Amino acid sequence: MATLPKKESRAPTTCLGLDTNYGDGLERERSRKPDHKRPEHYGVGDPTTTFSSDSSHLSSRGRISKWFWDSAEEGYRTYHMDEYDEDKNPNGIINLGTSENKLCFDLLSSRLSQSDMLQVKPSLLQYPDWRGHLFLRKEVARFLSFYCRSPAPLKPENVVVLNGCASLFSALATVLCEVGEAFLIPAPYYGAITQHVYLYGNVRLVYVYLDSEVTGLDTRPFQLTVEKLEVALQGANAEGVKVKGLILINPQNPLGDIYSPGELRQYLEFAKRHELHVVVDEVYMLSVFEESLGYRSVLSLERLPDPQRTHVMWATSKDFGMSGLRFGTLYTENRDVATAVASLCRYHGLSGLVQHQVAQLLQDRDWINQVYLPENHARLKAAHTYVSGELRALGIPFLSRGAGFFIWVDLRKYLPKATFEEERLLWRRFLDNKVLLSFGKAFECKEPGWFRLVFSDKAHRLRLGMQRIRKVLTGTLRVAEDPPSSRTQEPRGQHI
Amino acid sequence: MATLPKKESRAPTTCLGLDTNYGDGLERERSRKPDHKRPEHYGVGDPTTTFSSDSSHLSSRGRISKWFWDSAEEGYRTYHMDEYDEDKNPNGIINLGTSENKLCFDLLSSRLSQSDMLQVKPSLLQYPDWRGHLFLRKEVARFLSFYCRSPAPLKPENVVVLNGCASLFSALATVLCEVGEAFLIPAPYYGAITQHVYLYGNVRLVYVYLDSEVTGLDTRPFQLTVEKLEVALQGANAEGVKVKGLILINPQNPLGDIYSPGELRQYLEFAKRHELHVVVDEVYMLSVFEESLGYRSVLSLERLPDPQRTHVMWATSKDFGMSGLRFGTLYTENRDVATAVASLCRYHGLSGLVQHQVAQLLQDRDWINQVYLPENHARLKAAHTYVSGELRALGIPFLSRGAGFFIWVDLRKYLPKATFEEERLLWRRFLDNKVLLSFGKAFECKEPGWFRLVFSDKAHRLRLGMQRIRKVLTGTLRVAEDPPSSRTQEPRGQHI
Incomplete structure (x- = not known):
């Protein structure tokens, strides 16, 4: 889903129409932006610049949502119309x-087809606690405590479950940022996050550009350093863009790289200095297949520099190879953030029947x-x-x-x-x-x-x-x- | 979930803080509002007036989300802490x-536990078409054609499925309205809609107040008339509130009433005259237990006055007594609206396994x-x-x-x-x-x-x-x- 092609032609900024008041952060932002060429160390994302549409029954943001859908056509949906199949369509797209x-x-089908998976009881068919059923939040806390190797047991009350990490990005962007504010994100990054924070939240990304060339403090290609974070943050500030947080993907997508505990701690200290939230996306944490890498979850750190501003996400989409199951979870010690996200979970809820299945799966440590x-x-x-x-x-x-x-x-x-x-x-x-x-x-x-x-x-x-x-x-x-x-x-x- | 108690004390309008730019439609709106007392035929909702909070790590809208959660405490959650149980807690809350x-x-458990319900195949575990799997959209189209008695078969391409009607209200509000714009809604109405259109969409409701007293053109208590719709629309316009649509709940919640086809057509013609979208919430359509009422879905009408602006919602929550299953659906002939909503469905997706279950259920006409x-x-x-x-x-x-x-x-x-x-x-x-x-x-x-x-x-x-x-x-x-x-x-x- 990350192959979103962008229209190459930049539509004029007036394409949203004169009568729009979408957010207004973006409009104000544009007029504030200095004319000189952007420095190359960072960039302020603006998803609307590539957009044009004339869907007269939609709001400006409706047209943007539609544009994101239409623009994905060429890749992902071309594939779906001509999917490779060994027997039926050997000339289809791989x-x-x-x-x-x-x-x-094979492993998943066999496990999910076992009889413990289909339990239908009234409590699962009724309105849930929007944070997730307690039985599931307990299981998630136990699961993350074990696999993230947390120094102390994680708590069910810090867990919020919902239908995937796309939703979680949307909810966190909304409850942490005002319209038009931004998250720092090291680039290259999983591009769909642009939509996730923007479509509902109207929040933008400030890219911290990484280089393939190894120079200065870098120890490897596309190395993230605190210096680069500082430059991007200052650049965004100078452009009048308020940065509210930092997004870290670990293991990283698309680099397939991981942050060492030392690196991680440096980034977290940087965020603390600037009172930034840190959203740590660990959806690939169990997909580290080279054990020698010594991957460490942020939840394994002895003491988080700023626990009230550190929010961790995990899901079954990648580590259990089930992007269609739609299960994701937030772990945060900040109760206000957990509550605000839970309130938005009315729009990100998952079936009680699936909550039961996920709990069964996560507790089956033998399997x-x-x-x-x-x-x-x-x-x-x-x-x-x-x-x-x-x-x-x-x-x-x-x-x-x-x-x-x-x-x-x-x-x-x-x-x-x-x-x-x-x-x-x-x-x-x-x-x-x-x-x-x-x-x-x-x-x-x-x-x-x-x-x-x-x-x-x-x-x-x-x-x-x-x-x-x-x-x-x-x-x-x-x-x-x-x-x-x-x-x-x-x-x-x-x-x- | 509709027992949301509101704080009685009105916090000052500055409670959102000076540095907020939440939407900004609301702030502008307030300063534009004339000082004189509101007429009693309608009212412009403003969910922020009852709100105060000091959660310093949250954005202003995060604080509003949290407030909605906290304010539900007294009723719904008091109940959950002291739930009646015949054996274990006979003095608990009913x-x-x-x-x-x-x-x-009993009927649902028995049907949902049958072996056809648990099917685990790779396509259900992978990223879905965000509109919903085609097999399900086909089934929904067949189901609605039959139970709504549509004059012609409804089309799968006009169907978008998602995790409940709360999400659908959120998505429709966002793709149809700009920030600060509004929907007309006859009041009393299912109060949670306030949050659904506001929390993500920042869209407001203009209440069309109905009276218990039968006067003038009314034929029954709390009768909705076109005259009342006109008065509310004009009142909102005069206050500078842009109205983009009308929400109709049919059968009505909380009145337990239904609109006759003649009434329905009058409301739709009113909307067409003013180029308003109409969102018709029919989540109780199969819960009409007095056949003599002669309930008719809007999809049964021979010709919709403005099909491009008529959007119908249905779900399994009420008619199949499964609010915890999280399945809802949109039916609209407007492809732009369907696409824009589908794009937001990344945040409202439901599990492939549940999509299979719903399809199995809907196609089982014998049962x-x-x-x-x-x-x-x-x-x-x-x-x-x-x-x-x-x-x-x-x-x-x-x-x-x-x-x-x-x-x-x-x-x-x-x-x-x-x-x-x-x-x-x-x-x-x-x-x-x-x-x-x-x-x-x-x-x-x-x-x-x-x-x-x-x-x-x-x-x-x-x-x-x-x-x-x-x-x-x-x-x-x-x-x-x-x-x-x-x-x-x-x-x-x-x-x-």
């Missing part, structure tokens, strides 16, 4: 763009520890080994340290010019050759030519997908033009 | 306040027609007969024509003074005597002293609940004071 884990449906996780990690690792081997054989640099479902692939040498238009043309060529990838612009990567390749799929689809990628790339030899050194430099030590 | 049908859990509906209607009718008989024996006037789960009860003669404070005191006395009702103010009824009494509960709970009501009322004889004629006049022909 989807290596959507971040789903398709390796464990999780002895069946699901070992098998899932082994399958992820095998798929990753295959795809990274293929990339290596093609001489393609990439980043991927052993977490998540994707490899961040450097295809800059295949762009005739280093522009996002060329990036898009290459993406289009992949799609024409029946393989869907996600281009870097969808993640607000500032360097054209990076792609996210999802490897968590069955071997036969991966094989065919990689054949098609190879076909496109071998037919796309870089046109002359001496590449700048940073462009061909392979990220250090990232081939694993 | 809930005749929440509009749920508790009469058919619906031969088991569920006849039995449900018979049980509703019996419960209604019992409660209305008790009220009659107590000499209490009431309205209820045979639709919905509630009786609109006229307790004005039990208020020492005709104020909402007295209404609230009486409500409190009921609660102290362990029976939860909903007071009229929660429905924005303009006459103090009306209560909504939910009768769709098991006989033993109804008996005990009515005993407790009787006890409170026999101890609450109206103090002296000659009642004005309109106050004791019994609504015409409503004792059934």
Whole structure:
């Protein structure tokens, strides 16, 4: 779902119409914005600039919602109209763009079909506590205490459950920020967050641009440093954009990278200094398939610098490969935030029957520890080994340290010019050759030519997908033009 | 959930703080509002006037969300802490306040536990089409075509499914209205709609006040007429409030009344004249247990006056007595509206497993027609007969024509003074005597002293609940004071 293509042509800012009072933060913002070119270390997102529409029965924000839907057409929905099927549609599109884990449906189907899963009792059919049924919140607290290795048991009263992390971003943006305010987010990042905080909340993102080139304090490509956070925050302040928080994705999407406990603590201290909320998205926390990485959840830290402003999200979508189950959860010690989010949960509720299923699943530690996780990690690792081997054989640099479902692939040498238009043309060529990838612009990567390749799929689809990628790339030899050194430099030590 | 008590003290309008820019429509609105007393035919709702909070980590709208949660404490949550149970807590609170049908859990449990309900296949575990899976939208279209008796088959592409009608109100308000704009709504109405359109959408309601007294063009108490709609619309316009649509609840909540096809058409023509959207909430359409009423869905009309602006909602919460299942649906011929709502459905999605269950349920016409509906209607009718008989024996006037789960009860003669404070005191006395009702103010009824009494509960709970009501009322004889004629006049022909 992160392959949202953006219209290349920028509509005039008046496209929302003169009579609109949508939020008004954005309008005021625009007039306040200085004319000079943006510095390249950060950027203030404005989802409305690429938008135009003439749906006369809709409000301005209705037109924006519709635009987000329509603009996803080319990628995700082209795929859905021509989905690959080994038997029925062998020439259909292979989807290596959507971040789903398709390796464990056999394990999940078998577990979810067991008789304990279907329990229908009156309390599950009646209005729930909007924070989630207590039996589920207790189970979530126990689950997170164990898998996040929290120093003390986590508490059910700090848990709010809802129908996925998209909803949680929407709710948190709304209860933490005023209209027009912003979150800092290191870019590249999972692009759908733009919509999640904007469509209902009218909250924007300030991108903290990361570089592939390793310089200064960086220890690896696309390294996040406190210095970069400071520069982006000051830049946003100077532009009159009020920043209310910082979003961290750990394990990171699309980099497949993780933050060390030391790094994490630095970012949290930075946030505390500036009284910023920190939203830590840990939806891939159990999808770290290289144990040597030593992944640590923020909830495992001995003492959080600012617990009242630290809010953690997790879901079953990625770690249990069930994006269609629609279960997500917030953990926060801030009761006001939990209550305000719970109040919005009237709009993000999940069925009592599903709440029962999730509780059953999370409490089955034997199955999780002895069946699901070992098998899932082994399958992820095998798929990753295959795809990274293929990339290596093609001489393609990439980043991927052993977490998540994707490899961040450097295809800059295949762009005739280093522009996002060329990036898009290459993406289009992949799609024409029946393989869907996600281009870097969808993640607000500032360097054209990076792609996210999802490897968590069955071997036969991966094989065919990689054949098609190879076909496109071998037919796309870089046109002359001496590449700048940073462009061909392979990220250090990232081939694993 | 409609028993939301409001704080009686009005906080100063500055309670949101000087630095807030929440929406801003409301602030502007307030300064524009003329000083003279409001006419009594309509009112412009402003959910922020009763609000105060000092949750420093929240945005102004976060504080409003939290306030809505906290303010529900006294009723709904007092009940949940002391819930009646025949064996375990016989002195607990009987809930005749929440509009749920508790009469058919046996039928539902038995149907939902059948083996066809638990199907786990990969497509249900993956990201869905956010409009809802096609198999479900097809089933919804077939279901509504049949039960709404549409002149032509309804189309799956006009269907959007999501996790309940609260979400649908939120999404429609956002895609149809700008911040600060409004919907007309005849009052009394299901009070939670205030939050649904406001919390995310920042959209307000303009109340079209209805009277218990039958005068002029009215044919029954609380009759909605086009004249009243016109007056409210003009009043809102004069106050500078832009009205974008009209909300109709049919069968009506809390009146238990239905609109005739002729009335419905008049309201729709009114809306067309003023280019207003009409949102028709038909969540009680299959809970009409008096067949003689001749209920007609808006989708049964031969020709809708303005199909592009007519949007219908239905859900399983009421008609299938499963508010905890979280399934609702929109039907609209306006593709732009359907698409814009679908785009917001990322935040209102329901599990693929539940989508399968709902489809199985809706397609089982044998069970619906031969088991569920006849039995449900018979049980509703019996419960209604019992409660209305008790009220009659107590000499209490009431309205209820045979639709919905509630009786609109006229307790004005039990208020020492005709104020909402007295209404609230009486409500409190009921609660102290362990029976939860909903007071009229929660429905924005303009006459103090009306209560909504939910009768769709098991006989033993109804008996005990009515005993407790009787006890409170026999101890609450109206103090002296000659009642004005309109106050004791019994609504015409409503004792059934």
